[in-house]
Structure formats: structure tokens, C-alpha cells
Amino acid sequence: MADGALLRGTGIGKRYGGVTALDGVDVEVRAGEVLGLIGPNGAGKTTLMDVVSGAQDLDAGTLTLAGRPLAGAPWRRARLGLARTFQHPQLASELTVAENVLTGRLAARHSSVRGMAASMLRGLLSTATGRDECARLAADMGLDDPGRLAGELTLGEKRVLEVVRALAQDPQVMLLDEPFAGADATGIAAIMEAIRTVRRRGHGVVLIDHSVDLVASLAERVVLLDSGRVVFEGTPEECLASSEMRAVYFGGGYDRT
Ligand SMILES: Nc1ncnc2c1ncn2[C@@H]1O[C@H](COP(=O)(O)OP(=O)(O)O)[C@@H](O)[C@H]1O
Numbered sequence: 001m002a003d004g005a006l007l008r009g010t011g012i013g014k015r016y017g018g019v020t021a022l023d024g025v026d027v028e029v030r031a032g033e034v035l036g037l038i039g040p041n042g043a044g045k046t047t048l049m050d051v052v053s054g055a056q057d058l059d060a061g062t063l064t065l066a067g068r069p070l071a072g073a074p075w076r077r078a079r080l081g082l083a084r085t086f087q088h089p090q091l092a093s094e095l096t097v098a099e100n101v102l103t104g105r106l107a108a109r110h111s112s113v114r115g116m117a118a119s120m121l122r123g124l125l126s127t128a129t130g131r132d133e134c135a136r137l138a139a140d141m142g143l144d145d146p147g148r149l150a151g152e153l154t155l156g157e158k159r160v161l162e163v164v165r166a167l168a169q170d171p172q173v174m175l176l177d178e179p180f181a182g183a184d185a186t187g188i189a190a191i192m193e194a195i196r197t198v199r200r201r202g203h204g205v206v207l208i209d210h211s212v213d214l215v216a217s218l219a220e221r222v223v224l225l226d227s228g229r230v231v232f233e234g235t236p237e238e239c240l241a242s243s244e245m246r247a248v249y250f251g252g253g254y255d256r257t
């Protein structure tokens with residue numbers, strides 16, 4: 001696209017009963033960019049990811065990916081080039097690292113878990129090529145034992161594996177929901193390196209965290225959400241210095257109009 005925006009959301013609104021989770025949110029992500037999405041608990045960060053990925057319907061607004069309408073079921077959006085990870089890792093713990101990565105690759109090609117399972121049964125999992133490629137991708141991203149069971153990984157490794165699995169979809173844009181949550185220092189370092197690799201490969205990344213610190217060291221731009229609205233957008237430095245940031249995180253209020 002002329003302006004370089006890969007993912008664009010305009011006027012996004014979402015209500016849950018009486019709760020306005022998102023209220024007129026505009027957001028855009030470019031190729032090879034990490035966009036930090038920060039805000040306190042309940043700000044609407046996960047909801048934004050849910051409506052972008054198709055896990056939830058939006059009530060207002062439009063979404064495009066590389067200029068094409070982004071709509072329909074999550075699998076359809078995955079095929080259009082969107083991948084996500086979850087606040088709580090969703091891996092098949094009884095499958096190996098390489099096999100979990102393979103499920104990511106298959107997810108971009110199949111319309112359902114059933115279809116994916118069928119093609120696995122048809123032998124995809126047993127083809128050396130697929131497994132080797134996935135093992136190599138995992139190793140490139142810092143997981144160098146492809147035969148380990150996902151259930152036996154540390155939380156940090158599980159989160160890296162989720163990123164690798166998303167990367168195996170070869171998405172245009174990857175959405176990461178609190179990838180550092182609960183990880184120890186080693187895990188955090190590994191996840192950060194994985195995210196840098198994803199950026200280096202030219203994918204757009206939306207990185208959610210409730211704290212600005214980790215996001216600031218990775219993101220080119222930061223969007224601050226509060227009560228479902230974008231209250232600040234700028235570089236991490238600008239965000240850290242803003243009165244909106246202080247108001248949201250340390251109280252004191254700001255002009256919300
Ligand atoms: N599935 C849901 N059903 C009802 N309310 C929800 C649901 N998901 C989120 N909410 C509400 O929407 C608001 C935003 O939540 P969420 O997007 O999870 O915030 P964040 O990820 O920034 O912590 C909160 O008030 C939350 O309680």
C-alpha cells in the first residue's frame with residue numbers, strides 16, 4: 001500500500017452487554033514494525049486482538065489487511081495473513097515442539113481443526129520434510145530440541161513456541177497478547193529475541209503488555225489504551241513522558257474529552 005500500513009482498523013467499537021470494551025479505536029501496523037499496545041487491565045487490549053483475529057465480532061468500524069477487507073472466521077483471517085498468540089499459551093502439550101510448529105503451518109491452510117487433523121492423519125506429520133523445516137524454524141528461534149514435548153517446556157519456552165508456531169503461518173501481521181506474562185528473566189530474554197527475529201523477517205507485530213517497560217525496548221510506536229479508547233500514540237519515549245501515561249498509570253486524571 002502507498003502508505004505502508006499492513007493492518008488497519010478504523011473506528012473499532014465493541015460492547016459486552018453494558019460494558020464498552022472498545023470505543024472508536026483507530027490503529028495501524030506497518031511491515032517490519034513492532035507496535036506496542038499498552039494499557040491497564042480492562043483497557044480493551046485483548047478485546048482489540050479478539051475482534052482483529054475474529055474471535056469476537058466487532059460492533060462498529062472496519063478492518064483491512066494489506067488493503068483487503070479482514071473479516072470472517074479466525075481460520076479465514078489466518079489464511080489472509082493474520083496470526084496470534086494467547087494470554088494463556090494454547091499449545092498441544094502432548095505434541096513435540098516440531099509438531100506444534102507444524103500445526104501452525106497447517107492452520108494457515110485448513111479451515112478447521114477437523115480438516116487439519118485429517119491432513120495430519122494423511123501423513124503430513126510423518127513427512128520428514130515438514131518436520132525438519134519446523135524443527136529448523138524452532139531452532140532458528142532458540143528452541144533447539146524439536147523432539148521435546150511442549151508440556152515439558154518452561155513457561156518462557158512455551159511462549160517462544162507459540163511465537164514460532166504463529167511464525168510458521170508466515171503471517172503478514174502477528175498479534176502477541178502479553179507474551180512476557182509469568183516468564184522469568186531467561187524466558188523474557190528468549191521471547192524478546194524471538195520477537196526481534198519476527199520483525200527482522202519483515203512481519204508486522206502487535207505486542208500487548210500492561211506494562212510499558214518491556215514494550216518500550218522493542219516497539220517503534222506505542223498505542224496507549226484506556227477504557228476502550230486510544231488516549232496516546234507515539235514513540236515509547238514520548239509515551240513515557242506523556243501526561244496521559246502518568247494519568248493512566250499513576251492516577252490524577254486527564255482530560256478525556
Ligand atoms: N468475553 C467477554 N465478555 C464480557 N466482557 C468482557 C469480555 N472480554 C472482555 N470483557 C470486558 O471488556 C473490557 C476490556 O477487557 P479486555 O479486553 O480483556 O482488557 P485488557 O486485555 O486490556 O485487560 C473489560 O471491562 C472486560 O471485563
Ligand SMILES: [Mg+2]
Pocket residue numbers: 045046047087
Ligand atoms: Mg488482556
